[in-house]
Amino acid sequence: MKKATMASDAVEIEERLGFKPCAPTGVLARLGDKWTVLVMSHLAVAPDHRARFSTLKNSIEGITQRMLTLTLRNLERDGLLTRHYFTEVPPRVEYQLTEMGSGMLPALESFTSWIRENWPLMEACRRAFDEARQ
Amino acid sequence: MKKATMASDAVEIEERLGFKPCAPTGVLARLGDKWTVLVMSHLAVAPDHRARFSTLKNSIEGITQRMLTLTLRNLERDGLLTRHYFTEVPPRVEYQLTEMGSGMLPALESFTSWIRENWPLMEACRRAFDEARQ
């Protein structure tokens, strides 16, 4: 399996480095992908860390049904949330953060907090850099 | 410019959400890309947060010259590091974290720390999930 190979490669790299600020690249890449953080954020503020598919779909601007499904499936696979299927008509599906999922929120918050604080400066740096190259 | 449009879209989304765990998706995506965190990590532990191109190239397993150049250029553009060019023969180029770049390390550490702690559990969850689907 290609994916598993790449993941374990990343782990090896991390272990070889042996210092703190590093972490499995694959996880960071996954969590930093286009939609994951947004989904986690919406579940973070939802009552009981729980929301249904259509709610998430409508709350997250621009996400397609396909990408929401894929993102949720990945998070479920990682054990960060669980899927609750209700056999009703029409069907209802709810997603809820697991203990591990909730446990990630403080760390995520610390990182996103830094980003929020430094975002304006980064934007300014980018503009300056781009302008210097016309 | 397509990229700028997408970035500002992300900002709008963030502002509309108005809660804490969220941050500009673009930044997280950039920092979570294949090489950025590894480069930041290596600079984090380098003397004076400073290292030359070839050192980084040799330290980071698997990175190509091209991708290291691109990653460094992006980080420079974001204002997270500065480029020091020495006109010698052969030429020497050093990269050093800026104040903002160094300021990111604690937040990064908090996040990567969580990942390191929960990585084994996530791996187990993935295996269980994959096995359940054969």
Add this chain to the structure above:
DNA sequence: CCGCATCCCCGATGATACTG
């Protein structure tokens, strides 16, 4: 309502070869 399957495009990344 939920989500899977299919098609398709484009950007990200790698490989390689070439300059200052």
Add this chain to the structure above:
DNA sequence: CAGTATCATCGGGGATGCGG
């Protein structure tokens, strides 16, 4: 040593339609 240019590749992700 550091960086650029070019070409090939691969996977993310959007659009759409079908199925349970």
